[in-house]
Amino acid sequence: MEAKLALEKAYDPKPVEAKWLERWGKAAAGASRPVGERSKRFALVLPPPNVTGALHLGHALNDTLQDVLVRWRRMRGEEACWVPGTDHGGIATQNVMEKQLKAEGMTRRQMGREAFLERTRGWAGDCKATILGQLRRLGCALDWEREAFTMDEPRARAVFAAFKALWEDGLIYRGERMVNWCVRCGTALSDIEVEHEPRRGCLWHIRYGTLVVATTRPETLLGDTAVAVSPEDSRYAALVGRRVPLPLTGREIPVIADAHVDASFGSGAVKVTPAHDPNDFEIWRRHPEIGAPLQVIGPDGRIAAAGGAYAGLSREKAREKIVADLEAQGLLVKTEDYQNAVGVCYRCAQVIEPLLSWQWFVRMGELAAPALEAVESGRFALHPSSWAKPYAEWLRNIRDWCVSRQIWWGHRIPVWYCAACNKITPQTDFGQLADAKVVVAQSRPASCQSCGGADFVQDPDVLDTWFSSALWPMSVFGWPQKTAELAFYYPTQVLVTGYEILYLWVARMQMMGLRFMGEAPFKDAVIHGIVRDKSGKKMSKSLGNVVDPLAMMDKYGTDALRFSLMAQAHPGRDIPFSEDSITGSRNFVNKLWNSTRFVLMNLPESVERPYVLEDLDASRLELADRWILSEQQRASQAAGEALERYDVAAAADALYGFLWDEFCDWYVELAKIRLQGADGPDKEAARTILVSVLSRTLKLLHPFMPYVTEELFAALKPYSGESAELLLRSLAPRPDTARRDPEARAAMGRLMEAVTALRSLRAQLNVPPGLRLRVVASSLEGLPQPQREYLRALARVDSLEEGPRPDKSATAVAAAASFFVPLEGVIDFAQEAARLRRELEKARLELAKIAQKVDNPGFRARAPRSEVELALSQRSAADERVERLSRTLALLS
């Protein structure tokens, strides 16, 4: 038998966390093998953090949420597999690197592609190590051997396989389209990588000969190839087909009629710039006769050569100059203030320039249809379900996905161009290279099938980082190979993530999984909120309100951080984070610590037989025992049901209330009666209940606060008879509904009310806390043993007997009885009368409410019988309380 461990008075997280971190690591506690019943697996993939820096509180929320689910399922005997990994992070990571270079006075172009990639790989490696270390520290029981990276070798195979398959199925194509171009990042973006933010601007009314057009972007005027009016607009009907002069240049452009134009907006006439506006591009497609689009803004955001006198100016400068020139020439009719939503890059917040260029696209219609079917049929469910509608709506209106990025950090597009056939030179701009002949291959093709040449150039672009992310739930298990892992773990059970990447990531995983595996990659998606600051603002570096999870862990302990996040993780809701809430959780951890400390203090140095509930003779259980077992069952069931529906906060709340309000505040206090009494079977029974209830509580709380529970579980082990090496790997007790004991609950309820009534009386009459009272009860029928003993202990009662109300006594009215406390000389009877009047007032109010309900004939006739009965009994209780209070009050005066 191990020597009993002495616990410190207050929990000190640091040494405990270090200890278990090491032990879990050594034991590979999160490891999983694809063995056993497939139906009992519980697999999920960690949303891989970008290798752009360290983890923030949002990660802590996301990761803890998953860890709670994983640990809980594992303790239910499921084969839990949680796959860790990191994401190369495409533009985001490249931007971090470019900032670093800029600080060193360098650009990536100066550095060269290979050197830049080499340096980024180094950075990514460092970042990965940091992130994985932080995940460990957070307590995440991941399956570390499965760690993956979106750009490692196996994932590269998956990316190629997916690209090739989609290409062969005609779902990937190269096309010239209007794309969202980020002038700063120097790349095209997909539609959902553009964020819209309201910007204050102007609506300039400009004279085009006899017509006036209104625009928010005068700098694109140089690229106008037409003016469009509504076909219904009688004002301009005569002008359609005529030509008007383009201001500043004098170039003549046609007036056309197009249904897109809203006659009631602005002047009713729109300048058409097909090269720089998606709508105008569409107009050109409907009216090809106006001639090819004229690109006047280049990929660098400056006016191109076609812009004549304005060439070389930035978009912003060009706008200023053009407006000034128009004004000077009297062509500016008026300027209105106007607010519109401008598209900005989701990575660098620069204004997006719509640009015509050749890019790679994934045709989405065929991919989206099964995903839409999955969500509509409920085979794929979002939690909370309110996300299903916007999600389905997005799929319904899906547009082709631009997957090529003109950056360096990412999976190189596996496409090769024969230099000869396509006339490619080192100066070729692939964005302008039309109708290329290409070969899709992972490595350089040997020879060209048309010309036999061997000079191949790989497409310089890389794939959207979300392309590899979309394959994640398959690629981490070895897809496209048919591995045992893939067969066993796919599909995973659940994906936990934030709503900001619902379309970027979740929807695309669904589509790819359904396409390549024929089955959705996960059945449930838990969509949690964002961690905000105390006042509800989004945390951001620029606001300086970012809370570092590591600092919180250092200050309060990891378990406290975890619990505080979990206690607030109501499904789908944002979390306003403040240190106050973490303090509360720290206190709760300490409460658990001290309750275990108390139990251990009351156990012998060594035991021959552990305190196992099942070994205890049921006849030894007294009221408090039956009650706490029943309450634990209730709490455990509530927590289980909550976790089942991914309501982690509700689970945390149920367990918090059980431990603190029921176990500590009542059971432990009542157990003291037997613990302080003589040695014997009663004391042993109390010890058994304490040890087993506490041990089960540790199991229930373990998913939320793994470190402290693991430590306490170990300390309790000599007494609990638990054989598991690690709590993490132990099994939680099975639900035992037989422990539910409504009678014990009712009896304890009466006792608790009586205790509270007496305590309240003591407090309000300023009875010294140490003073033990003599109490006379109107009747003791409602309080058989051991309740009387409980009452004596908890309300500090010296003697308790039955009898009529003694003179000069104060009265506490409870359902079980009225308690008279003779307090001559101690109390002021006017004060007592006032107190009773307040009580009576409250009791009458309560009675009135219930009476109103019961006296309603409709209620008696239509409410369910059980409700009516309940209300009737409530009324008689309220009635009696009023009766007894008024009688006592009458005696006083």
Place this chain on the structure above:
RNA sequence: GGGCCGUUAGCUCAGCGGUAGAGCGCCUGCUUUACACGCAGGAUGCCGGGGGUUCGAAUCCCUCACGGCCCACCA
């Protein structure tokens, strides 16, 4: 222009058809031999406004107001 979410105690939020809850804060006591990161007691609510359904509404429906978010090519 669509859609979603929210509006409950001073603060942050639960509850979502049967007499209003928690944590924090506040007030009063307390070295009661696990815990002051604690214990006991207490105060505090037109459950955003209006209408409807129901025997009964914080809870369901409609509507308005005010916040917040997502989607959307009105220049």
